[in-house]
Amino acid sequence: MDEKTEGQLRVIRDVVAVLQTADISAWLFGGWGLDARIGRTTREHGDVEFWVERVHAERSKALLVEAGATALPTQPAEESCEYTWDDVSFSTAYFDRQSDGSFSQPLGRFSDWLFPPGSFGEEPVTLDGTPVLAMSVSGMLAMKEQFPSLRNGRPWRQKDITDMEILRGLAT
Template sequence: MDEQTAKQLRVIREVTGLMRAHDIPAWLFGGWGLDARIGRITRAHGDVEFWVERVHAERSKALLVEAGAEALPTQPPEESCEFTLGGVAFSTAYFDRHPDGSFSQPLGRFADWLFPPGSFGDEPVPLDGTPVLAMSVRGMLAMKEQFPQLRHGRPWRPKDIADMAVLRELAAE
């Protein structure tokens, strides 16, 4: 494990511990979310990404800043907040729950992004010995598959294509 991966794991532990202590669920997604679902670290990651329900957005941001994270003014505040902590970049993106069990990010650039029921479950999975919440396989696959068609989406990168193949295999299990 390289130094950056070790630092990112420390941030994941700090953020998940802090959020858990304050009853704010935070789900990993992106590369770290996929690694959590696979059960092992598969590659180096550029950042750490968490989903937080919008009702907890301001409180989670305040708790993270109080714990030493620096909130960066780089994202529309209705969508997400980027932070640094100990030289590690991470973010919290915000979603809303709907009565039919689905989820979305209805404010901001990605208002057309929809996540299926079950995308944000309550069962933690182990990541390097730490229990973490991670977006479901179905949810991450829906995220990846929709991205190029979103109003503000972009084409899949090679790692997105590879991740979708892994997610499809996991979904078939």
């Protein structure tokens, strides 16, 4: 395992630990979310991405900064926050629960993104020996499938196409 991957795994453990002490859940998504669902590291990742329920956005940011992360002013505050912690990049994006059991990001550039019921469950998976929450397979697949058709989306990259194939395999 290379130094970058070790640093990202350390940040995943640290973010989970900091937020758990305040009873705030954070769900991995993106490449690390997929790896968590698979149960092992499958490739090098550019960053670490978490979903946090919007009602915990400000408190989670304050706790992470207090613990040693640096919040960066790079994203619209209503959507997400990017950080660095010991030279490792990570972010928290914010979602809202809807009355029908689905989830959305109703504020900001991706307000047309919808996630199916069950996208944010409370059953942890294990990543590198650490119990973590990860967005559900159906939730991550919905994210990937919708992205090109979103108002501010863009075409799939090859890794997105590969991830969707893996997610579809996990869903069966």
